[in-house]
Amino acid sequence: MTPLLTCKQFLDELSDYLDEKTDEALRNKLEQHINDCPNCWVICDTTKKTIQIYKGMDPYPIPPEIHTRLMTALEHKMARKP
Amino acid sequence: MSSPIGIDDEAAVVAQARLGDEKAFTELLRRYEGKIFRLALHITQNREDAEDVLQEAFLKAYEHLDQFQGQSKFYTWIVRIAVNQALMKLRKRKSDRSVSLDDTIDTGEDKVAREIAAWDENPEQQYSREEINEILGGAIDGLTPIYRAVFVLRDVDGLSTEEAAEALDLSVPAVKSRLLRARLQLRDKLTRYFKRKGDDTFAYL
Numbered sequence: 478m479t480p481l482l483t484c485k486q487f488l489d490e491l492s493d494y495l496d497e498k499t500d501e502a503l504r505n506k507l508e509q510h511i512n513d514c515p516n517c518w519v520i521c522d523t524t525k526k527t528i529q530i531y532k533g534m535d536p537y538p539i540p541p542e543i544h545t546r547l548m549t550a551l552e553h554k555m556a557r558k559p
Numbered sequence: 560m561s562s563p564i565g566i567d568d569e570a571a572v573v574a575q576a577r578l579g580d581e582k583a584f585t586e587l588l589r590r591y592e593g594k595i596f597r598l599a600l601h602i603t604q605n606r607e608d609a610e611d612v613l614q615e616a617f618l619k620a621y622e623h624l625d626q627f628q629g630q631s632k633f634y635t636w637i638v639r640i641a642v643n644q645a646l647m648k649l650r651k652r653k654s655d656r657s658v659s660l661d662d663t664i665d666t667g668e669d670k671v672a673r674e675i676a677a678w679d680e681n682p683e684q685q686y687s688r689e690e691i692n693e694i695l696g697g698a699i700d701g702l703t704p705i706y707r708a709v710f711v712l713r714d715v716d717g718l719s720t721e722e723a724a725e726a727l728d729l730s731v732p733a734v735k736s737r738l739l740r741a742r743l744q745l746r747d748k749l750t751r752y753f754k755r756k757g758d759d760t761f762a763y764l
Contacts, residue, residue: 488739488743489739491739491742491743492735492738492739492742493735495742516675519675519676519677520675520743520746522677522678523677523678523746523749523750523753524742524743524746526678526682526753527742527745527746527749528714528742530682530683530691530695530749531695531710531714531715531745532714532715532717534692534695534715537593537594537596537597537600538593539592539593539596543596543610543613544592546610546614547588547592547613547614547617548585548588550614550618551584551585551588551617551618551621554618554621554622555581555621
């Protein structure tokens with residue numbers, strides 16, 4: 478019988494688990510913990526959704542005036558370069 | 560010839576830029592200016608500072624392009640320059656307090672979740688796109704600069720842990736522990752918006 482994980486041990490591994498970076502033995506233990514612990518199941522599920530929502534976040538469109546100022550500064554720099 | 564460079568081959572664009580091809584450098588700028596500006600905004604939380612950081616990062620990159628080794632991605636390299644510039648801005652603003660990406664962090668109390676409630680299946684559909692962006696951006700801005708930078712690079716920009724470590728000059732374990740805390744803190748913040756109606760928060764063990 479493998480020793481059960483505590484909630485703290487579960488949370489320590491949560492990021493790697495969600496990134497699918499844990500080996501099979503650890504993954505089994507983590508999954509056993511979520512099955513037995515409703516709180517950790519909720520944390521795991523909502524953290525996964527958090528990452529998914531941010532992945533779908535719109536890329537920040539650069540304001541045109543900021544792009545223009547950046548290009549102007551770069552052109553000045555290029556003109557000065559021998 | 561319509562385009563001087565193969566659009567998808569970053570290494571070729573960088574090589575052209577290093578040979579002095581100004582169009583190639585401008586192409587790199589177009590690819591990454593939006594991401595660098597967003598990252599700078601998240602770290603400095605100030606539009607003027609973010610614009611300065613954006614300019615300084617690209618001008619420095621142009622000036623020191625010969626120092627770019629080419630072993631890492633150009634994006635990782637310019638992120639590193641931009642993060643350093645952004646942290647300098649923060650230090651200047653809070654001159655009484657040093658700001659570092661390597662600050663010691665406490666050992667786990669901040670990992671205890673305060674809000675534990677299940678979310679709706681598609682919580683984001685209850686909000687308009689503008690509202691969602693505001694909620695997501697506001698939640699990130701509530702993190703400390705260290706966590707903001709790690710989270711944006713890993714989970715928004717999609718860099719690997721190793722690339723984020725290189726860009727931020729942190730060890731891989733340091734990136735991992737910051738990412739975990741950032742994710743848990745964001746989850747906690749978003750739960751206030753996305754939890755299923757009628758669900759009571761129940762106490763954490």
